[in-house]
């Protein structure tokens with residue numbers, strides 16, 4: 226198939242441009258890293274405490290407890306909530322596997338629910354239907370950068386005495402607007418919030434990292450103990466814990482990058498606006514829905530493809546033009562081989578199943594230029610036109 230548009234020379238389009246982002250703050254980052262190296266304080270130390278308190282201020286939350294990655298954060302949150310094998314934990318069928326992995330690792334019972342076709346976040350009515358006397362927790366996932374609708378989730382949880390653990394790995398920095406007019410950062414509304422600082426996340430470090438957030442002093446004390454081998458006092462172990470620390474070098478990087486998080490969100494939103502405008506008259510492309518009670522920090526910009534378009538074919542078409550595109554996620558959790566469950570079969574979660582067959586995410590990061598955005602959108606439209 227012949228290309229109708231010229232490739233932009235010399236610019237390699239990336240799904241996420243971390244090099245470009247680093248170049249802009251290189252001096253600050255390099256200084257922060259070398260200070261850690263010079264001090265040889267590689268585990269613990271002032272950078273951890275400083276980053277922790279900066280993030281607490283930014284999020285408006287009482288406690289931030291850093292840990293080694295987002296998957297650990299979820300597992301530790303469930304340990305701190307004292308969930309026991311067999312307890313049912315309700316979560317979305319349309320998420321990254323880590324959410325359900327943490328549930329499975331602790332031998333809890335995942336109860337999957339379908340998502341809302343517009344927001345791609347958990348369907349509140351489906352949560353309500355899934356509650357049984359064994360339900361102990363709900364784990365809403367703020368998918369792609371927009372908060373799940375937390376007010377009704379919290380109301381349900383309080384009514385049924387359930388713990389809420391927010392998976393904020395994709396939505397660090399997003400604002401949720403409550404029905405009473407107040408505003409909270411995603412991840413600070415439930416009992417515990419969990420995030421990931423994986424490099425490509427909205428607030429990403431230079432390796433693995435994660436954190437838990439809570440306003441509850443008792444839970445915070447439990448979490449601090451669990452991340453540190455179940456001890457408060459060195460070598461006195463009160464409970465079974467884990468070793469899950471954020472490296473000091475990562476905290477130093479994050480402390481610098483946190484200052485730019487709002488401007489990073491704005492850059493992502495600007496790129497999303499460009500995409501939205503370019504696709505607004507293309508009937509077969511559904512652009513991301515923007516909920517009135519949450520900002521969208523566009524961890525991903527994900528299109529839903531209509532009749533006649535194929536996500537994998539579009540991915541190859543774009544790849545040939547030097548435009549990456551990713552499918553998050555091609556298989557719903559209930560159909561993953563690692564999680565066979567006699568309760569679920571194909572057809573049980575029709576919205577998630579349809580989304581898995583029709584979504585594609587376009588390059589999204591903080592370093593787009595009009596030139597790259599123009600090239601990407603023209604390439605997408607060229608694919609759409611090729612199917613007419």
Ligand SMILES: Cc1ncc(COP(=O)(O)O)c(C=O)c1O
Pocket residue numbers: 294295296297320321323324366392394395420421422423433434435
């Ligand atoms: C929704 C969601 N939850 C959890 C995680 C796990 O984070 P990590 O990779 O830091 O373990 C991710 C990361 O990809 C994620 O996207």
